[in-house]
Amino acid sequence: MTISPSSIEQVIPGQGAMAQPSARARRRRFRFVANPKAATGLVVLGVYALLAVIGPWIAPYDPDARGADVLQAPSARHWFGTTHLGQDIFSQILVGARSVMVVGLIAGVLATILSILIGVTAGYLGGAADEGLSAVSNVFLVIPALPLIIIVTSLVDRASDLLVALIIGLTSWAWGARVLRAQTLSLRRRDYVEAARATGERTWRIIGFEILPNLTAIIASGFVGTVIFAVMSEITLAFIGISSVSSWNWGTILFWAQGQQALAQGAWWWFVPAGLAIALLGTALALINFGIDEFVSPRLRTGGRTRIRTADGRTVRMRVGFTPVLAPTTAAVPMQDTRKDVTP
Amino acid sequence: MRFLLQRVAFYLFTAWAAITLNFFIPRLVPGDPVQSLISRNQGRISADAIASLRVLFGLDSDRNLWEQYVAYWGQLLHGDLGLSFTFFPAPVSQVIGDSLPWTVGLVGVTTVVSFLLGTALGVGAGWRRGSWIDGLLPATTFLSSIPYFWLGLVAIALFAGPGSFFPSSGGYEPGLVPAFDAYFLPSALQHSILPAATILVSSMSGWILSMRNMMVTVASEDYITVAHAKGLSERRVALSYAARNALLPNVSGFALSLGFIVGGTLLVEIVFSYPGLGFQLFQAVGAKDYPLMQGIFLIITISVLVANLLADVAYLLLDPRTRKS
Numbered sequence: 001m002t003i004s005p006s007s008i009e010q011v012i013p014g015q016g017a018m019a020q021p022s023a024r025a026r027r028r029r030f031r032f033v034a035n036p037k038a039a040t041g042l043v044v045l046g047v048y049a050l051l052a053v054i055g056p057w058i059a060p061y062d063p064d065a066r067g068a069d070v071l072q073a074p075s076a077r078h079w080f081g082t083t084h085l086g087q088d089i090f091s092q093i094l095v096g097a098r099s100v101m102v103v104g105l106i107a108g109v110l111a112t113i114l115s116i117l118i119g120v121t122a123g124y125l126g127g128a129a130d131e132g133l134s135a136v137s138n139v140f141l142v143i144p145a146l147p148l149i150i151i152v153t154s155l156v157d158r159a160s161d162l163l164v165a166l167i168i169g170l171t172s173w174a175w176g177a178r179v180l181r182a183q184t185l186s187l188r189r190r191d192y193v194e195a196a197r198a199t200g201e202r203t204w205r206i207i208g209f210e211i212l213p214n215l216t217a218i219i220a221s222g223f224v225g226t227v228i229f230a231v232m233s234e235i236t237l238a239f240i241g242i243s244s245v246s247s248w249n250w251g252t253i254l255f256w257a258q259g260q261q262a263l264a265q266g267a268w269w270w271f272v273p274a275g276l277a278i279a280l281l282g283t284a285l286a287l288i289n290f291g292i293d294e295f296v297s298p299r300l301r302t303g304g305r306t307r308i309r310t311a312d313g314r315t316v317r318m319r320v321g322f323t324p325v326l327a328p329t330t331a332a333v334p335m336q337d338t339r340k341d342v343t344p
Numbered sequence: 345m346r347f348l349l350q351r352v353a354f355y356l357f358t359a360w361a362a363i364t365l366n367f368f369i370p371r372l373v374p375g376d377p378v379q380s381l382i383s384r385n386q387g388r389i390s391a392d393a394i395a396s397l398r399v400l401f402g403l404d405s406d407r408n409l410w411e412q413y414v415a416y417w418g419q420l421l422h423g424d425l426g427l428s429f430t431f432f433p434a435p436v437s438q439v440i441g442d443s444l445p446w447t448v449g450l451v452g453v454t455t456v457v458s459f460l461l462g463t464a465l466g467v468g469a470g471w472r473r474g475s476w477i478d479g480l481l482p483a484t485t486f487l488s489s490i491p492y493f494w495l496g497l498v499a500i501a502l503f504a505g506p507g508s509f510f511p512s513s514g515g516y517e518p519g520l521v522p523a524f525d526a527y528f529l530p531s532a533l534q535h536s537i538l539p540a541a542t543i544l545v546s547s548m549s550g551w552i553l554s555m556r557n558m559m560v561t562v563a564s565e566d567y568i569t570v571a572h573a574k575g576l577s578e579r580r581v582a583l584s585y586a587a588r589n590a591l592l593p594n595v596s597g598f599a600l601s602l603g604f605i606v607g608g609t610l611l612v613e614i615v616f617s618y619p620g621l622g623f624q625l626f627q628a629v630g631a632k633d634y635p636l637m638q639g640i641f642l643i644i645t646i647s648v649l650v651a652n653l654l655a656d657v658a659y660l661l662l663d664p665r666t667r668k669s
Contacts, residue, residue, distance in 0.1 A: 141603065147641050271497055
């Protein structure tokens with residue numbers, strides 16, 4: 001288990017020049033948002049968060065209300081069509097957004113807190129505590145999480161959203177803990193931590209103020225990853241029909257669509273919107289994660305010109321490790337350094 | 345060798361943890377599921393079977409927890425996982441034995457193929473950064489964000505209608521007897537194409553991305569520059585120098601994420617009514633068939649552990665440093 005699983009860590013065991021002049025850092029404070037991937041992801045996520053809050057209020061119909069228009073294709077009255085009972089699918093999607101977002105958030109926060117507690121403690125303390133905690137998180141990592149979640153949830157009759165979120169959160173912290181442990185291990189012996197220790201700072205202060213700020217990117221990317229997993233798991237549980245079918249989320253819509261043979265009846269509008277909503281949310285979260293990855297490690301960026309015309313008119317293909325010196329505007333700014341040296 | 349032994353010890357520990365978890369889960373079941381089964385099948389259930397189910401659910405009130413635990417292990421070592429409620433007289437081990445080959449065939453093969461294909465594409469994308477494969481990344485991200493089961497539903501709607509080449513459900517033509525002959529094998533293959541394609545499409549992008557990022561990281565190492573300076577061919581540097589080193593973290597990542605992947609792909613079986621473990625689990629959950637659920641969880645976990653061990657052996661072969669000590 002010597003190899004780090006995330007590309008993030010590959011970059012950090014560096015050294016880096018000293019911090020840039022603070023004026024430059026301040027001017028580019030919103031660098032993360034300037035990354036087109038992260039910006040797209042954040043905007044889409046914002047729209048979803050908004051829907052989660054106002055969805056039930058702006059829904060044109062009651063999602064449970066039956067109507068006379070049974071199994072209708074999308075129209076001006078029912079944007080996403082209707083179900084076999086005449087329920088409005090557009091309203092169901094809007095109302096369902098809240099449950100999906102809430103479960104994702106609660107499970108994500110719970111798993112992140114657990115992974116910080118376990119990962120950072122294991123990495124910082126080392127020795128027997130590290131061995132034990134690593135073994136526990138590796139066990140949780142290797143045991144297939146989804147079947148476990150399915151079985152535990154099915155023991156409870158009509159599991160509520162909160163319970164589903166707790167179960168998912170308690171079973172999905174291991175990956176984050178592993179990555180955090182590896183990174184803490186590499187930070188632990190850095191000079192500034194040693195200096196803090198030498199000046200007699202308490203352990204909790206070293207962890208909280210010297211180490212944690214430098215783990216921000218990894219914690220954030222772990223959080224986003226867990227939210228993706230939690231949303232997928234919740235929707236899966238609803239689709240299989242384990243969690244409560246009385247409250248709406250996108251999985252419930254798919255559950256009814258599957259149960260009523262929507263496919264065989266040609267009712268594509270019944271399951272396409274819910275699936276696209278899930279996929280779009282997942283893509284937005286994944287884009288944010290790419291943004292974090294590229295923020296930490298600028299090498300990973302895609303795009304940009306890799307073919308450059310040199311002074312004598314030939315074109316060369318740039319390879320990784322090249323630093324372009326042709327145009328002063330693209331001169332490499334050592335991005336990660338300003339972020340990394342949070343603590344002076 | 346020491347590395348391998350360490351890993352084996354860890355997997356044994358994990359297997360023990362999973363079995364212990366499995367021991368405690370049914371003790372959370374409210375009520376007495378065995379009693380309801382017995383009353384439903386009055387007189388058709390043997391005394392042995394009842395005793396075995398009671399051990400499984402911890403309903404022998406006269407024994408303490410430790411004795412129950414020992415009895416549970418004893419039963420497990422005899423391969424007795426209890427009786428399935430849904431397939432009533434059949435023992436769980438037999439139900440699982442029937443469906444395991446389907447899952448290994450479908451999920452096992454597609455997972456490995458998706459890893460190999462994704463890694464190969466990732467090598468290309470990482471080495472020639474900014475090429476057309478990079479443009480593909482957002483599209484594959486979108487595909488991988490789609491839940492497997494939904495992609496399966498769409499695939500059925502698009503490709504499997506009446507009169508289509510692709511069947512929409514099942515593992516083989518009804519009426520055929522599973523055997524290795526000229527009638528059964530083509531039918532089984534035909535039924536597995538659509539589920540396999542679904543899994544491939546949505547699981548590949550993760551491997552492309554992680555391999556690409558690893559290649560990009562490795563490509564700026566000094567030994568790559570040295571290899572170029574020695575005048576080695578581009579192809580040789582890319583494959584024998586960069587890709588070989590970039591592959592290592594990807595292989596250990598593969599081992600670690602197997603649990604996630606297998607969990608997701610089991611859902612594809614549900615959508616396609618493919619007669620594997622995932623579909624069985626789905627049916628067991630619907631029928632509250634606790635012994636079958638437990639048995640399937642145990643088998644899935646152990647299969648994932650075995651796959652992990654195989655990935656470790658592959659790692660050992662790829663990385664000479666682990667062999668040295």
